Each structure stands twice: as C-alpha cells, then as structure tokens.
Amino acid sequence: MLSKKTKYGIKALAYIARKKDRNPVQASEISESENISQKFLESIMLELRKSGFLGSKKGKGGGYYLIKEPQEIKMTAVIRVLEGPIAMVPCVSLNYYEKCDDCPDENTCSVHKLMIQVRDASLNVLGENTLEDIAITQ
C-alpha cells in the first residue's frame, strides 16, 4: 500500500507541474486545493526539496518550484524517494536490497522468482511514466 506521504507528494508535484508559469507555489495553496493537512504537507515538501526534486524560496512570495522539467522526472524516482523500494520484498529490490533471514538460497525461492516478475512489471509502468504524463488534466 502506498503511504499517504507518497500519495500527497505525487499530488503536490503534479499540482506544481500543471502550472504554466514557473513561479514558486506555496504549500498552503497546494494544501487547500488538494485537501492535504498543511503541516504534514510541509514536511513532505521539505523532503522533496532535500532529495532534489524541488527548489524553494523562503519568505513572502516564496514557495516551491520544480528543478527539472516534468518530462525528465520519472515516477520511479519519486516513489523511491518518498516510499522507498518499489519491490514487494527486499530481496528483489534493486535500490534497497536486503537478504532474507530465512531463505538459504534466493535462486530456489518461489517467492523470490514471483516477486521479480512483479517488480519488473511495476518498474516498467513507473519508469515509462513521467511527471508530465501524470500531471495532464482531464
């Protein structure tokens, strides 16, 4: 299950991407428009800034803006930063690999083989979708 953090983060990025002008967007505006708790959203925006998706401007008239173009931001990258691994089991994760405690041999593990297929299917979808793709209205 996707956490609310990730869900809100994606919505916020999409909201910013949808704006034609590239002026900074306030968290308060997004929070209102997308029905997200403002304080919670603030922490998410901070994380998106620290991980290089957003830039920010403090003070009056400040806000957040995209650092890269929407079509350059793959959804895999966004989800990995906010949610963590895309794989359903650490032992098939490309970016967050961890060995299982049980399981002496991954190559003969039935779960392992299945989850590699699921991972690849998900990676395929998330890698082909950019922020531009999902930000489209209608």
Added chain:
Amino acid sequence: MLSKKTKYGIKALAYIARKKDRNPVQASEISESENISQKFLESIMLELRKSGFLGSKKGKGGGYYLIKEPQEIKMTAVIRVLEGPIAMVPCVSLNYYEKCDDCPDENTCSVHKLMIQVRDASLNVLGENTLEDIAITQ
C-alpha cells in the same frame, strides 16, 4: 511491502505443492524446512484452511494438504487472502475498493491513473502464475 505472513504462506503452499504424494504435511515440518516460527506458521495455515486452500487432518499423522490442484491456484487469490488488496491505493482496488477522503474526482486524479496501470501490470503477472508455476524447484 509483502508481509511475512504472506511470504510464509506462499512458501508453505509451495512446499506442500512440491511433494509428490498427497499425504498431509505437518506444520512442524514446513516450519523447520523453511525456517519459519512454528506457532506463527500454525496461525497462517489455519487461515489458509479457513479460506479454502488447504484441508487438514488432526491428530497423529495429521497435517495439511491442498484441496485444489496447484495449477488451479492463482497467485492473485493467495495474495488477496493473505495480504489483502493487490492495488497500491484503495481507490483502484477491484476487490477492496474504497473512496479517498481527499480527491473529489477520481477521473482527474493523477495518482489514480498511474496506480491503475501499476495494478493492471501486477494483476497480469500474479494472475498468470499459479502455485504450480512457482513451486517448481531449481
């Protein structure tokens, strides 16, 4: 992320499916062979029995056995029973649908559209794999 419960449950089913004879298999045997806490496994086996995947025989020489043939058990069914929804967001779940609190309109929600694609990709993999497919050794 897949819970240990689901992971162990799949491993147990695969273990039973791998046996040629159809004699009941004890939880203790699976627990030892697959490195799963026995008591925890017991509760999982119980759930798999109550949901119609396994039959059981009490007393000495008892154990668990498959009710259907391995090739008739889709992994979608197993995961839905043990883990719950396959979708990453309730609002795109086929079997566990729930509306989002935020989100006035699903049709214009960027997360929604993306997660439908991910769901379909996962369903595709999990629906095409049966217990027989994943139980194969080597």
Added chain:
DNA sequence: TATAATCCTATCGGTTTACTAGGTTTTAAG
C-alpha cells in the same frame, strides 16, 4: 517593522506486524 513563507525538531495516539504463551481438542498407535 510587520508579515508571510519555509524550515526544523519533537511528540503522540493509533494501528499493524510478527510473534509468543498457554492451553484445548482430536486422532492414531501401542
């Protein structure tokens, strides 16, 4: 100087997870 915004740290109640404990009941074998 006032205001509006981000930034930061801490906390907290609730839920879920992965077990563990301690039995009861049923069955087969001796």
Added chain:
DNA sequence: CTTAAAACCTAGTAAACCGATAGGATTATA
C-alpha cells in the same frame, strides 16, 4: 485405555510505523 502427536483456539505484547500536530526558528519581502 493411555500416550503422544498433531491441529485448533484465544489472548497478549513489544516494537515499529503512520499520519498527523505543536511550537517555534529562520528568512525574505514590502
């Protein structure tokens, strides 16, 4: 008939995680 082995059942629990909230500190603009 007794004993052991198995499933069955209920309860509890420590730890982690989640979704937020609180309360300010900092910075920039007008």
